[in-house]
Amino acid sequence: MDKKEKSGVAGKVVVCTGAAGVLCSSMTEDLLRHGAKVAVLDMRKELADKFVRKMAKKGLTEAIAVEANVLDKASLEAAKKVVLGKWRRIDILINGAGGNHPKGTTPAEQMTKDSKLEDTFFGLTAEGFEFVNRLNLVGTVLPCQVFCKEMLKRGGSVLNFCSMAAYQPLTKVAAYGAAKAGIMNFTRFLATHLAPMGIRVNALAPGFFITDQNRFLMLEKDGKTLTARGKKVIAKTPMRKFGKPSDLHGAARFLLSDESGFITGVTLPVDGGFVCYSGV
Numbered sequence: 001m002d003k004k005e006k007s008g009v010a011g012k013v014v015v016c017t018g019a020a021g022v023l024c025s026s027m028t029e030d031l032l033r034h035g036a037k038v039a040v041l042d043m044r045k046e047l048a049d050k051f052v053r054k055m056a057k058k059g060l061t062e063a064i065a066v067e068a069n070v071l072d073k074a075s076l077e078a079a080k081k082v083v084l085g086k087w088r089r090i091d092i093l094i095n096g097a098g099g100n101h102p103k104g105t106t107p108a109e110q111m112t113k114d115s116k117l118e119d120t121f122f123g124l125t126a127e128g129f130e131f132v133n134r135l136n137l138v139g140t141v142l143p144c145q146v147f148c149k150e151m152l153k154r155g156g157s158v159l160n161f162c163s164m165a166a167y168q169p170l171t172k173v174a175a176y177g178a179a180k181a182g183i184m185n186f187t188r189f190l191a192t193h194l195a196p197m198g199i200r201v202n203a204l205a206p207g208f209f210i211t212d213q214n215r216f217l218m219l220e221k222d223g224k225t226l227t228a229r230g231k232k233v234i235a236k237t238p239m240r241k242f243g244k245p246s247d248l249h250g251a252a253r254f255l256l257s258d259e260s261g262f263i264t265g266v267t268l269p270v271d272g273g274f275v276c277y278s279g280v
Ligand SMILES: NC(=O)c1ccc[n+]([C@@H]2O[C@H](COP(=O)([O-])OP(=O)(O)OC[C@H]3O[C@@H](n4cnc5c(N)ncnc54)[C@H](O)[C@@H]3O)[C@@H](O)[C@H]2O)c1
Pocket: 017, 018, 019, 020, 021, 022, 023, 024, 041, 042, 043, 044, 068, 069, 070, 071, 095, 096, 097, 098, 099, 100, 135, 139, 161, 162, 163, 164, 205, 206, 207, 208, 209, 210, 211, 212, 213, 214
């Protein structure tokens, strides 16, 4: 679709954290095409600026780049001022900032007697674990505190990001899995808490999409050959492929718009069937 189309998100003011990233930049472009106005929040301001310029060249001009750190409430408050200064309201929050990091990951999938201790759970540093856990979980909670306060006036909709690791732990990514399971739980908590205020809170659980945070786990250095782990993922995905960012568009727009007006507290897997298949 090349032109803006009227849809459930048309005219809505969206704040999207991590919007310069792979999944959320694609989702933002889709929301812009459907007539939303989007504040592109990211710690990497230069990337957010570049993305907004790219959108403008495509005629999608209702986007602004705003620097913000999801772990710093003062920075989020400053970003909120910028958004309200531009559009006077906030209808939607997408908590896209997050991800995994090698320092919160154990090189070994399972510990055996031959394992080097530093490759196992025992080699995880508190700093590495906390970094990944905090970025994902606290980095979802703080933007909700800051931006949902603005939605108290006329209601709104929130979309969090879970992962397959929220349903069932994945080997290696202990900190990430714990954080994403926390986000699923928090999504239900906040949905319940804010329902009387007309604010709905849902989440997407993307399956496996090749992005910066997991490329080192899924693909060899040539960027093409599957690692042993990548092969396992494809074997457990009934559709036998990785997702592409556009696979999230429809699900996101549905959960964010009034079309899902009686749905709150759900986490929707977009995963080619990964969650439903036991592997046998
Ligand atoms: N890629 C996948 O396969 C996959 C699967 C499941 C879930 N997810 C989740 O989807 C979300 C987006 O993932 P992605 O693959 O597009 O990641 P990405 O790394 O491409 O994008 C994340 C963005 O967040 C920004 N960011 C990081 N720390 C920040 C901070 N403290 N404050 C503000 N911005 C910050 C980064 O600059 C980056 O632009 C994440 O929550 C991720 O965990 C991804």
